[in-house]
Amino acid sequence: MARAPSYDTVVVLFTRDLRVHDHPALWRACATARTVVPFFVMDPWFSSHAPASGNRAAFLAESLADLRSSLRARHGNLFVRSGDTVGATAELVAKLGADAVMMTEDVSKLARARHDRLARACAARDCRLEVHPGTTVVSPGAIAPAGKDHYAVFTPYWRQWRNAPWRRVLPAPRRVPGPARLAAGRLPSPTAHGRPSSPGRPTGGETAGRARWARWSARHLEAYGEAHDDLPGDRTSRLSAYLHFGCVSPLELARSAEPNEPFVRQLCWRDFHHQVAAAHPDLPRRDYRPRGHRWRRDPAAEDAWRCGRTGVPIVDAAMRQLLAEGFVHNRARMLAASYLVKDLGLDWRVGAAHFADWLTDADLANNAGNWQWVAGTGNDTRPNRRFNLVRQAHRFDPDGSYVRRYVPELAGVKPPHLHEPWRLSVLERKRLDYPAPLHRGLNWGG
Ligand SMILES: Cc1cc2nc3c(=O)[nH]c(=O)nc-3n(C[C@H](O)[C@H](O)[C@H](O)COP(=O)(O)OP(=O)(O)OC[C@H]3O[C@@H](n4cnc5c(N)ncnc54)[C@H](O)[C@@H]3O)c2cc1C
Missing domain, CATH: 1.10.579.10 (DNA Cyclobutane Dipyrimidine Photolyase, subunit A, domain 3)
Structure with missing residues (x-):
């Protein structure tokens, strides 16, 4: 007999985890709730504070369109609103009387401030906030040297990372039971962002990312160790944008690349920088190790x-x-x-x-x-x-x-x-x- 769901309505707040495969928050929502509301907020904060990248705006728009069609194929939908992420989510929680918001962890200063505000907004509405893994293979802070909050040097991190327990890779949920009546909201356009973009930029989305991995790994994974520095050969995976937007799961890649150590090691570098950034939220602005540099202006x-x-x-x-x-x-x-x-x-x-x-x-x-x-x-x-x-x-x-x-x-x-x-x-x-x-x-x- 199927286990009774423990929630009536759960909002899954997507941020940079734009996929349905190996998505612990979406998986848990589908396993525990009668109604699941996948939700994304186009937050003007990003266009005013984050660097104005046309490439990323277009990639994001394509990834959202792809996510919506994957969710629709599973009887669900992606609900999109514009505005402040926390305000829009709190409004949706109140409107639906949602029992929980589930989302994927992230490390930036902005992501953490957003989390803290969201926790307060949810608590005020008697709604639970659950944060799930999925941005990295091993969560930032899950491994650390004795008495410290992060590894400052890669090699000892790599040794611990390889031996750390990895969670199991989750399949895409077969069914995402959406709400009966809720306006889906308009997706952003990949071309109407009004910022310069590169003619050869990659196409966004989980479908494109998974297809790239399948094609690339069949042809190039085995020789990655010898070939990855060959500049004209261009034989690296070019999956970084898909990883950044969470269109592919780093854990799923690491598991399927095993035992190819050179490639798995690159994914470990990605985790390494994430755990440094989690411990030093000012990393994008301040020297990690100030050494009295006097930079020129020219x-x-x-x-x-x-x-x-x-x-x-x-x-x-x-x-x-x-x-x-x-x-x-x-x-x-x-x-x-x-x-x-x-x-x-x-x-x-x-x-x-x-x-x-x-x-x-x-x-x-x-x-x-x-x-x-x-x-x-x-x-x-x-x-x-x-x-x-x-x-x-x-x-x-x-x-x-x-x-x-x-x-x-x-x-x-x-x-x-x-x-x-x-x-x-x-x-x-x-x-x-x-x-x-x-x-x-x-x-x-x-
Ligand atoms: C100055 C500088 C700036 C960089 N800025 C970024 C950035 O903004 N975003 C970004 O994802 N990578 C950045 N990198 C790391 C690296 O150059 C890219 O991840 C890589 O070139 C992406 O190509 P690929 O997907 O074909 O990599 P592959 O060689 O196929 O590697 C697979 C994955 O491993 C990860 N990876 C590989 N090398 C590194 C590394 N040195 N550090 C962290 N993760 C790594 C990436 O997620 C990459 O997609 C930067 C490197 C340098 C030197």
Whole structure:
């Protein structure tokens, strides 16, 4: 005999967990309530406070449309409203007399403030608030060194993370029993956000994310360890935006990737930065390890870096990939970031803000965590590490096809000069519409 539900009506508040597979909050709501109300609030706070990314706005709109059709296929719906998330949820709770709100945990300062306000609003309406896992493989804070609230160094975290108990992967609920009468509300349009976006940005949604994983893992997972740094080969999963918006579950990916250690380790890096951000909510703004850096201000150099006109081909290729695709390969992100902070001496926050404007996967924890790692203010155990960009370019883009793909002015230049156009003769350089390296004019390091 089926177990009687313990709730009459439960609101499942979606935030950045836009999927039906392996969604503990949705699963529990469907297992315990007679009526389940999947709910999303288009909160103007995000467009006014978060970086105005057209790529993310479009990806979000597509992900919501996909989620709605997955829920409809299960006799449910996605109910959408605009306004303050807490206010709109409290209003819905009052209107339906909901017994509980269920949602997925998150780590940002905003998410935590939202949670605290929502807890008060629910308590005032005699409604329970349940927070479930699902954003990371292992919840932030679930493992910690003795006497501390988080791991500051990756390797010991990785060792504990691998041995931590993982919850079971949940299937999508077969039926999401929706309310009898409630207006569904309009979904945002993927094109009407009025902000610039990249022509090659990924298409959002759980369906697209799962299809990408199935296709990519069948072809590339096995060789990921050797191939993930091959810049022109572009053989990483490109699942980061799907992970950021929760269109795919990190736990489900980790389970299906096992025992491929190199790939699972990358998912662990993601968890690592999330547990640092949970313990240091100011990570996107403040140095994790202040070391007295004195950053330069140089608006012209910042602009040249943003447009991909620094005169260092591997950096310019990365920066133009960002504008064209809303995505950059990890190795290229590291090199472009390193150039900004270690060669130009500019503040990592300038770079992180531009990445956040354009990356479809822009994520407070991963973006700030990685920028601080490169800048030497974060969790790198070698904070003075400095990449030799030319050596890195020859190593990871040996025939130059990554650079040629994004920097057409250099299409006719062959390696090794392609990665060092300043070594061409004066006459050859004059024929190229390509700048001299920006950092050479600075008396800043080597
Ligand atoms: C300066 C800088 C800024 C970055 N900003 C972001 C960001 O805003 N959002 C973001 O998701 N990643 C960020 N990264 C990490 C990494 O570059 C991307 O996650 C990765 O390139 C995404 O490509 P992929 O999905 O093909 O990765 P894959 O190589 O296929 O890896 C699988 C998944 O593992 C996770 N992952 C891989 N590398 C890292 C890493 N170094 N840190 C954390 N998670 C990782 C991602 O979720 C990724 O999707 C940044 C890295 C640098 C150096």
